[in-house]
Amino acid sequence: MRKTRRTARAGVVAAAMALLTPLAACGGDEGGTPTINLYYAPEQNLQKVVDDCNAEAAGRYRISYQVLPRGADDQRVQMVRRLAAEDDGMDVLGLDITWTQEFASADWILEWTGDNKAQAEQGTLAGPLASAEYEDKLYAAPKNTNVQLLWYRTDLVQQPPTTWDQMIQQALELKGQGKPYQVITMGAQYEGLVVLYNTIVASAGGHILDDDGTEAVFDQGAVRGLEILQKFASAGVTSPSFTNSIEDDARLQFQGGNAAFELNWPFVYPAMQEGAPDLAAKVKWARYPGVDASTPSKVTIGGYNLAVSRYSKHPEEAFDAALCLRDAEHQKFSAINDGVPPTIESVYSDPEMAKAYPMKDTILEELRDPANRPLSPAYQNISTVMSATLSPPASISPEQTAKELRGSIQDALESKGVLP
């Protein structure tokens, strides 16, 4: 009896120690090297970049990579909740490019100035850089970007289409001949549908918001975009599960062999080489189709930016750490090992890039003339409202839908909107 009680007590003490030890480790950065907590989405080889930067810092700071959840919403919610509570345990934040304006407007991230700003801007592509700005000030350093391409079957398509009309036409012809004809892309009610629509609108020269991002305009081009999206969805060229597909579903549908075209991010190519090598040998890429034959497409970019938290205890070191994580050398490493395209233009001409990115010239061509999603602090709300209104795309009635969106997005901009 006595012995068991003592054992139990020892167990309790051990448990208490186990609970307290990590806390002690957290508080241990007072004296020596400051710890810079990097909160970033899961990226398989990012730890190697972090280790590299820690070695370069030579004791000035030590980055600790805190892995955020996999889902984008979960990442944002965690950071937002902690920033609203003025948590000083976060230093460098990995932001999806569409969150940057929101965090800047909420006063949660620090402006980049002087030397840091110059370094972050040097050689960086204009599109990704614009995604890191708010009210003409820089609030983040673009870490990586991304852009969708048109993938097509060379055994079915001689000349890749340059417009949506051409693509639909070619698909219908293939359908008439009884060949694989489908055009595969993402059409579920989520961010991917907004990206699709945004690309069409930008290619048509239209605007969702005005240039200040404070007024919902939905001009002629935006209505044109609705027409094209509706036509595409109801032309009988999509896959049956178009309205339920996200990125990976689309990839698998194309690999299934019933499709002639796919609009998707570059990750599909290495995946296809692994999952369907016979098909991959027949697949090539081209610039995303535009709206008018005379004007090339403007494609929506994705990617991540690095920002420094306002509540960081070591902002100076945090800026340095962020710059190190996204410098040309490390962007190249991440591009090759984790498949995230660089934001620094010169990296694309590095000979090592050619093997991992055979399509890099097309990517760069699109990146030099890209489209951003509406740059507004209320983007999250705008996107939720848009995907709900645009889904399912076949039942869009352009003028009516545009009017509806104009109203609900204006409400979102004025904090009057209700999110579904």
Place this chain on the structure above:
Amino acid sequence: MSAPTTAAAKHRAEEKPLSKAEKARLSEGKRAERRLGWLLCAPAAIVMLGVAGYPILYSVWLSLQRYDLKFPDDREFVGLSNYVTVLSNQYWWTAFGVTMLITVVTVVVELVLGMALAVIMHRTLVGRGIVRTAALIPYGIVTVVAAFSWRYAWTPGTGYLANLFSDSAPLTERASSLAIIMLAEIWKTTPFMALLLMAGLALVPEDLLKAAAMDGATAWQRFTKVMLPVMKPAILVALLFRTLDAFRVFDNIYVLTAGANETSSVSMLAYNNLIKGLNLGIGSTMSVLIFLTVAIIAFVFVKLFGTAAPGSSDEGRR
């Protein structure tokens, strides 16, 4: 919530025979007793005011403002305009309808199943402990964990239930999603209902049942004419608690559909606007409206049906 509830219900059940004798003894010192009672309650009351009263008042205050964390500079007092926005919004009323449907269906089904389970648990002679434990297992599982296993079970490819019934994905359509959400809720909380009702069953004197049997009442008659009337206070308390709980349904929906295909409850909507949308004004308005609805439900139960909330006066308890 469950532990104090059941404890209170049991307490009431055991205390009842004593109360009459006690009442006579206490009448003269009633005033002093009452003062002591207040003093003893004071610490708990103060803590309650701090942890419940303050947040409620703060949400009411927030609901009267335009307050969006994204636009900290645009914070202003807007009166009741947030209420106009929410109450004239179709998303809100859709979610309200969904929540009401879930509440009514689950509570009714739980009452029937819970009663059956309570009788079984009450009447079991052999292995009573094991029977009761087994019946309570679903209630002991964390709701989110249970919801995940339901989700996987209903996902084609990973789940046994999805393949059993059809090849489609039931969680991508509205009617089947709602049915699954309700099924998960019922499976999860029927044991709680049974537990509350079992406390009520303990109120039914064995002699009364024997006497009724003697007079020739069938089992069904004994159940409807003897047990149910005696149990009425316990049933009403169980219904009240479950209704209030069911109206705030969140976790099952969050995990199973995340509100897709118009399956959001009002709590989901408030979460989306508060946490995802960062709109403290609109989100707090929704929270206040949910609070008011819950208050109305409780009022209806207590005043119209004569449900005695634990701790209310003797007259109400009867």
